[in-house]
Amino acid sequence: SDLAAKKERLILGPWQRFIECNLFGWVRKDTGLRRFRESYEEVPRKNGKSMRLAARGLYLFAADGEAGAEVYSGATSEKQAHEVFRPAWQMAQKMPALRDRFGIEQSGNPKNPGPMYVMEDMSKFEPLIGKPGDGSSPHAALIDEYHEHDSDHMVDAMQTGMGAREQPLLSIITTAGSNLGGPCYEKRRDVIKILEGQVQDETVFGLIYGIDPGDAWDDPASLRKANPNYGISVFGEFLEAQLAQARRSSAKQNTFRTKHLN
Numbered sequence: 307s308d309l310a311a312k313k314e315r316l317i318l319g320p321w322q323r324f325i326e327c328n329l330f331g332w333v334r335k336d337t338g339l340r341r342f343r344e345s346y347e348e349v350p351r352k353n354g355k356s357m358r359l360a361a362r363g364l365y366l367f368a369a370d371g372e373a374g375a376e377v378y379s380g381a382t383s384e385k386q387a388h389e390v391f392r393p394a395w396q397m398a399q400k401m402p403a404l405r406d407r408f409g410i411e412q413s414g415n416p417k418n419p420g421p422m423y424v425m426e427d428m429s430k431f432e433p434l435i436g437k438p439g440d441g442s443s444p445h446a447a448l449i450d451e452y453h454e455h456d457s458d459h460m461v462d463a464m465q466t467g468m469g470a471r472e473q474p475l476l477s478i479i480t481t482a483g484s485n486l487g488g489p490c491y492e493k494r495r496d497v498i499k500i501l502e503g504q505v506q507d508e509t510v511f512g513l514i515y516g517i518d519p520g521d522a523w524d525d526p527a528s529l530r531k532a533n534p535n536y537g538i539s540v541f542g543e544f545l546e547a548q549l550a551q552a553r554r555s556s557a558k559q560n561t562f563r564t565k566h567l568n
């Protein structure tokens with residue numbers, strides 16, 4: 307991106323700080339361990355989710371104080387798994403001070419990044435396609451574009467494997483999808499029930515950016531409402547051009563409403 311070309315650092319906006327502060331700053335008084343074990347974040351396309359998830363993964367892998375941490379960037383395809391893992395690998399490569407401080411060793415190269423390790427305590431961070439092996443004990447799992455998953459095999463295996471960890475974190479970040487029979491839509495409905503107080507679950511953090519019933523989908527104000535990184539990583543000019551196409555084509559309208567308004 308333009309920011310990477312200028313060698314800019316990742317600077318979190320207020321909405322992004324809100325998420326990370328909730329996940330990492332809210333701890334149990336009796337144990338000091340994190341409250342949230344699962345995060346579901348639904349944001350429209352181009353709102354900088356993969357890069358933020360990469361930074362979160364690096365922290366959980368190296369700096370979270372978890373001996374032998376296993377962190378997985380999980381997806382249905384190698385390309386999708388690398389959407390989060392590659393930026394994390396490149397961040398580590400560009401920061402020798404980070405590698406030295408935590409003893410991070412990298413395999414592979416920038417074009418074909420391989421797993422990262424902390425040899426001192428045998429922590430690892432790697433991409434994962436499909437289902438993890440039975441011996442896995444994830445400390446953290448990063449699931450990008452959950453709406454592309456046809457089944458819940460990966461998420462179920464991750465959650466089951468996390469049983470031995472004190473404060474694991476399953477991070478699901480996705481745009482909306484169109485499969486109402488898939489696991490993402492079921493998770494979304496569950497999160498909405500938690501957010502609306504119909505169901506109690508103190509361990510799940512949920513945040514959904516989109517338009518509400520009654521909002522006009524073709525009102526430019528709806529673009530700002532649904533896209534928290536408006537003007538930073540996704541620009542009004544681009545969204546309004548997409549909106550103009552959507553007004554002219556019902557097929558494009560569905561895609562626009564799903565991908566840019568959730």
